[in-house]
Amino acid sequence: MVQRLLSPGEIESLDHNTIPRLVLPQPGVLFSARAARLRQLAAGGVPGIPAPESLHGYLLLMAALADAQAKIAPATIPPLPSLDAIETALAHNMPPLPVSGPRPAGWRAVYLALLDMLDTSGQPQLAAVLQDLRALPEAELEGCADAVLAEFGEGINPLHAPFVAAALQVLWTSHASQLDASRVQPPVTGALCPVCGSHPVASVIRIGGQAQGYRYLHCGICASEWHMVRVKCSCCEKNARIAYQSLDQPEEASASKAQDPSRVARAETCDDCHSYRKVFNQEHDFMVEPLADDLASLALDVLVTEAGYARGSVNPLLWLGSE
Known part of the structure; x- marks a missing residue:
């Protein structure tokens, strides 16, 4: 049976209330699935995405990072911002968990928990990087987090940024999973x-x-x-x-x-x-x-x-x- 293709105008006019407009994350499932996919990609198991051999090692490293995220995510259930702050954001069609502005103070605890988990992951090539990450001065760590969330790559340390980003992902996905998508x-x-x-x-x-x-x-x-x-x-x-x-x-x-x-x-x-x-x-x-x-x-x-x-x-x- 041949189906008629809808024009752009017809697609725009469809009633989209019947489909999920927003899908919130499930942190444990998300990070485990990401780790498995990264390993599949590194093994050349995805015909549509032939990752070059030069990238395989990095994909496996990021798979280990995603594994660590999956392991700490269930224990990372930080309190949401104040109800007043969320209600004000929703009332003005603003994101309730904005990446701009002050970060939850607990994010550094998530960061350290992630490094601790990576320490036990059997990745000896990470030892020097993890030591550097633990030794980062607070101002430099916060500056890296600012740059990651603002997507500002100039001057950022490309070795540190993925680990900082991974900690921020755990925090924000944990927060997002607690919201009411309908609101x-x-x-x-x-x-x-x-x-x-x-x-x-x-x-x-x-x-x-x-x-x-x-x-x-x-x-x-x-x-x-x-x-x-x-x-x-x-x-x-x-x-x-x-x-x-x-x-x-x-x-x-x-x-x-x-x-x-x-x-x-x-x-x-x-x-x-x-x-x-x-x-x-x-x-x-x-x-x-x-x-x-x-x-x-x-x-x-x-x-x-x-x-x-x-x-x-x-x-x-x-x-x-x-x-």
């Missing part, structure tokens, strides 16, 4: 996370239930996912000049339309703002994990940036530093 209001711009105000790291086409076939943006800090129609640029929100770029795949790899490796990871480019963000499609790979897949698909970044497009946001687990 969180969409912000003025759909290009920012309605929970914490961060940029999405990537978008993902979900499958199953009411979310079947819908596109969600995935927050790199709190891991919340919010719906955005598939005809919009997730950076400037225009929809007239959108295109999709993907890596070439062997002909035999695309034999099945239901499991097409060329459609697992694509870059959505916009000729209005000249930016791009990746789209990962669960319809073609059930195990898609946006942050892990984004990290492993650097070849796609190279392809698109060489074509003149700028990346829309950073991946919190990869900082290249300033040149």
Whole structure:
């Protein structure tokens, strides 16, 4: 049966109240799934995302970091900001857990717990880095956290930043998981996370239930996912000049339309703002994990940036530093 494709205007006019508008994270499940996906990517087990061999060691290191996040997440249930602060934010369509402004003082305890867990992970190559991370002066540690949350890479230490980001992820996902999704209001711009105000790291086409076939943006800090129609640029929100770029795949790899490796990871480019963000499609790979897949698909970044497009946001687990 041939289905008629809806026009952009028809898609915009659909009643989206029947689909999950916001999906809050489940920290324990999230980090465990991310660790497993990173190992699968490092082993070359994802045909649609052929991670280069030079990246395999880093993917395995980030898998160990995600394992540590998963282990400390159940014990990391920090109190939410005051009810008054949350209510005020919701009343003004502002993120209830903003990454801007003062951080919860307990974040440093989460950071140290993460380092302690990594100490027991059997990763001897981390010993020197963990020693440096523990010795960071408070001002330098807080400055690194500021830079991570602001996505400001200039001057940041690329060795320290992923570990600082990982601690912040544990804190913010734990906070986000305690919210009532039905009360969180969409912000003025759909290009920012309605929970914490961060940029999405990537978008993902979900499958199953009411979310079947819908596109969600995935927050790199709190891991919340919010719906955005598939005809919009997730950076400037225009929809007239959108295109999709993907890596070439062997002909035999695309034999099945239901499991097409060329459609697992694509870059959505916009000729209005000249930016791009990746789209990962669960319809073609059930195990898609946006942050892990984004990290492993650097070849796609190279392809698109060489074509003149700028990346829309950073991946919190990869900082290249300033040149």
